[in-house]
Amino acid sequence: MSAEEPFELLATCGQARAGVLRTSHGVIETPVFMPVGTRATVRGLLPEQLEDAGAQVLLANAYHLFLRPGDELIRDLGGLHGFTTWDKPWLTDSGGYQVFSLDHLVKVTDDGVRFRSPIDGIYHFLKPEDSIRIQQNLGADIVMAFDQCVRLPSMPEQVSAAVDRTIAWARRSRDAHARPGPHDHDPLLFGIGQGGTDLAERERCLRPLLELDFSGYAIGGLSVGEDRDRMLRTLEHSTAMLPTDKPRYFMGLGKPQDLLDAIARGVDMFDCVIATRNGRNATLFSSQGTMHLRNRQYLRDEGPVDPACDCPCCTRYSRAYLRHLYKSDEMLGAILGSLHNTWFLLRLVRRAREQILAGTFDPNV
Amino acid sequence: MSAEEPFELLATCGQARAGVLRTSHGVIETPVFMPVGTRATVRGLLPEQLEDAGAQVLLANAYHLFLRPGDELIRDLGGLHGFTTWDKPWLTDSGGYQVFSLDHLVKVTDDGVRFRSPIDGIYHFLKPEDSIRIQQNLGADIVMAFDQCVRLPSMPEQVSAAVDRTIAWARRSRDAHARPGPHDHDPLLFGIGQGGTDLAERERCLRPLLELDFSGYAIGGLSVGEDRDRMLRTLEHSTAMLPTDKPRYFMGLGKPQDLLDAIARGVDMFDCVIATRNGRNATLFSSQGTMHLRNRQYLRDEGPVDPACDCPCCTRYSRAYLRHLYKSDEMLGAILGSLHNTWFLLRLVRRAREQILAGTFDPNV
Numbered sequence: 001m002s003a004e005e006p007f008e009l010l011a012t013c014g015q016a017r018a019g020v021l022r023t024s025h026g027v028i029e030t031p032v033f034m035p036v037g038t039r040a041t042v043r044g045l046l047p048e049q050l051e052d053a054g055a056q057v058l059l060a061n062a063y064h065l066f067l068r069p070g071d072e073l074i075r076d077l078g079g080l081h082g083f084t085t086w087d088k089p090w091l092t093d094s095g096g097y098q099v100f101s102l103d104h105l106v107k108v109t110d111d112g113v114r115f116r117s118p119i120d121g122i123y124h125f126l127k128p129e130d131s132i133r134i135q136q137n138l139g140a141d142i143v144m145a146f147d148q149c150v151r152l153p154s155m156p157e158q159v160s161a162a163v164d165r166t167i168a169w170a171r172r173s174r175d176a177h178a179r180p181g182p183h184d185h186d187p188l189l190f191g192i193g194q195g196g197t198d199l200a201e202r203e204r205c206l207r208p209l210l211e212l213d214f215s216g217y218a219i220g221g222l223s224v225g226e227d228r229d230r231m232l233r234t235l236e237h238s239t240a241m242l243p244t245d246k247p248r249y250f251m252g253l254g255k256p257q258d259l260l261d262a263i264a265r266g267v268d269m270f271d272c273v274i275a276t277r278n279g280r281n282a283t284l285f286s287s288q289g290t291m292h293l294r295n296r297q298y299l300r301d302e303g304p305v306d307p308a309c310d311c312p313c314c315t316r317y318s319r320a321y322l323r324h325l326y327k328s329d330e331m332l333g334a335i336l337g338s339l340h341n342t343w344f345l346l347r348l349v350r351r352a353r354e355q356i357l358a359g360t361f362d363p364n365v
Numbered sequence: 366m367s368a369e370e371p372f373e374l375l376a377t378c379g380q381a382r383a384g385v386l387r388t389s390h391g392v393i394e395t396p397v398f399m400p401v402g403t404r405a406t407v408r409g410l411l412p413e414q415l416e417d418a419g420a421q422v423l424l425a426n427a428y429h430l431f432l433r434p435g436d437e438l439i440r441d442l443g444g445l446h447g448f449t450t451w452d453k454p455w456l457t458d459s460g461g462y463q464v465f466s467l468d469h470l471v472k473v474t475d476d477g478v479r480f481r482s483p484i485d486g487i488y489h490f491l492k493p494e495d496s497i498r499i500q501q502n503l504g505a506d507i508v509m510a511f512d513q514c515v516r517l518p519s520m521p522e523q524v525s526a527a528v529d530r531t532i533a534w535a536r537r538s539r540d541a542h543a544r545p546g547p548h549d550h551d552p553l554l555f556g557i558g559q560g561g562t563d564l565a566e567r568e569r570c571l572r573p574l575l576e577l578d579f580s581g582y583a584i585g586g587l588s589v590g591e592d593r594d595r596m597l598r599t600l601e602h603s604t605a606m607l608p609t610d611k612p613r614y615f616m617g618l619g620k621p622q623d624l625l626d627a628i629a630r631g632v633d634m635f636d637c638v639i640a641t642r643n644g645r646n647a648t649l650f651s652s653q654g655t656m657h658l659r660n661r662q663y664l665r666d667e668g669p670v671d672p673a674c675d676c677p678c679c680t681r682y683s684r685a686y687l688r689h690l691y692k693s694d695e696m697l698g699a700i701l702g703s704l705h706n707t708w709f710l711l712r713l714v715r716r717a718r719e720q721i722l723a724g725t726f727d728p729n730v
Contacts, residue, residue: 039689039693041690041693041695041696043697044700045697046677046700047681048677048681068689068692069664069688069689069692069693073685077665077667077686083683083685085686299438300438300441302442316412316413316450317450320434320448321442323434324433324448325406327434328404328434330406330408331408331409331696331699332408332409332410332411334696335700336411
């Protein structure tokens with residue numbers, strides 16, 4: 001590993017890894033959980049609250065920001081860093097997942113995707129080259145290749161066709177990424193492996209991606225409804241193929257035990273909307289398991305959501321007050337719940353890192 | 366004025382007054398703007414953010430909290446101070462205004478009001494004695510008498526009947542207030558004058574209230590749709606009748622110029638949902654007038670909402686980012702807008718106080 005490599009592996013503990021990923025807006029200590037700010041805002045949380053929570057990098061979405069307010073606007077206003085004031089690293093998703101998970105999709109060709117904006121009904125055609133240019137305009141520190149994601153279960157032919165396109169689009173993404181962007185920093189480009197839970201397809205997808213020598217590799221299209229054993233088996237198969245000197249990113253994983261199990265299998269990076277979505281829905285993580293704060297059992301409960309938590313919610317507010325806020329549909333419930341869940345996942349992964357460095361990491365403790 | 370009096374007048378500037386109001390949870394410097402936390406939360410804002418904004422006292426509502434989560438629950442959990450962690454003063458509205466402004470009202474008798482809960486459809490009967498007991502359970506530092514408010518315009522007979530009830534209910538409120546509550550502090554009780562914009566009715570209402578010797582007097586049922594000149598004339602008529610050694614509270618007033626004009630006419634206390642409601646609706650106060658942040662003119666505007674503002678929104682975020690948040694219906698827009706508007710009104714009234722103390726207050730500057 002040369003001094004030029006952005007990723008440095010510091011320690012391993014079994015398959016689990018602790019490292020650092022150097023980006024143009026700062027160093028990311030891995031393993032890392034990345035809060036999701038799809039529309040250039042982590043729902044309900046101020047950037048200063050995310051800083052206090054120990055967030056190192058946020059995720060935004062090329063698809064959503066292309067549609068509104070437009071990537072060129074954000075480019076002109078200093079990229080995501082200037083626009084949002086979050087001046088630590090940003091990772092942008094390529095939009096592949098969003099385009100395929102929305103019903104406004106009209107047509108996929110080998111060249112790209114035709115879809116209709118849910119905002120104004122206008123038709124757009126998005127190619128890998130467009131996705132990379134959008135992400136460059138956004139000023140991402142980590143850019144994701146444009147991929148085709150399939151829902152699971154899918155027919156084998158669909159999985160195979162998506163792998164074909166993902167390979168071709170990865171190459172085109174890399175070529176587009178080689179062209180300089182509008183901002184004065186050099187983003188990293190990550191490739192995304194697809195293939196559903198078919199190990200042969202996963203391998204067929206990853207091999208050519210490895211030749212393209214991306215700065216990191218994402219495992220895409222997993223944890224999208226398949227059973228947990230299959231998910232873990234597919235994950236293990238992928239990480240075994242991936243080089244040790246590049247970061248591995250499991251897209252969309254966020255349940256606490258899933259994070260620990262994936263870390264134990266050598267994953268370095270995670271993102272998930274679950275922290276804020278659950279926070280809005282009164283579903284809160286705790287060291288004693290998941291709690292549903294609307295439940296009547298918390299009506300008079302003066303204790304904190306999680307006695308083991310040092311977040312601004314748990315150090316000040318009671319379960320009874322949270323329950324009242326949720327039952328009354330008051331914004332403060334969603335805010336405090338999102339804050340707590342985000343702190344919880346950030347701390348969980350940070351502790352896993354400390355334990356890996358200390359050689360004591362165990363996903364089942 | 367004896368040392369026992371909770372209110373102390375420190376200075377006047379024309380009719381404008383600066384004073385202090387001593388309550389069981391701290392001293393309130395007047396004139397004061399009180400952010401509204403109807404359901405025991407100022408919508409979208411953390412108590413710590415309100416502290417940073419310089420809020421001295423919050424308002425909550427007996428009607429809403431009686432229905433959910435119940436005043437007895439809040440009583441058992443330490444009153445509003447313990448329940449919400451806001452340990453500075455609370456003022457509670459008696460519920461009179463809410464009962465009459467809702468469509469679930471079933472029947473008014475001289476004894477009280479029968480209405481139907483919008484939450485579960487259950488019928489309730491609320492008497493002045495109930496309202497005071499609810500407010501005592503909530504642990505309010507300032508309790509409001511139960512009154513009957515009429516919409517404007519109303520028929521003279523309706524205004525007159527509401528004044529009759531308001532007088533009778535003020536007496537019953539005072540008697541109920543004389544009974545000790547469940548918390549170990551003594552709240553202040555304020556009377557509320559009604560009478561619409563009919564000066565004779567206003568006078569007929571206030572006279573007997575003055576004999577009841579409340580700790581403060583509210584001007585109720587004004588700024589509810591009548592024209593501005595009539596509102597100011599009615600206000601002047603009321604303040605001229607009120608004793609100088611008691612605080613005067615104009616209920617529900619919140620537009621910046623209205624606050625200054627009311628301060629110039631001798632009002633000491635204000636509350637209004639406008640700060641947070643407008644904040645949610647992208648309507649923001651500024652030293653240059655009211656701004657509608659969804660407007661296209663702010664699309665690329667990198668300046669702060671108000672260059673003269675030192676709030677957490679204006680010191681960090683651009684109009685362009687705020688516009689994007691509002692257009693995307695992102696919670697952070699509502700949060701930042703509510704924060705800014707609340708800071709704006711608190712600072713406006715705080716500055717008026719400083720100017721009154723310095724003898725330089727002018728409502729038109």
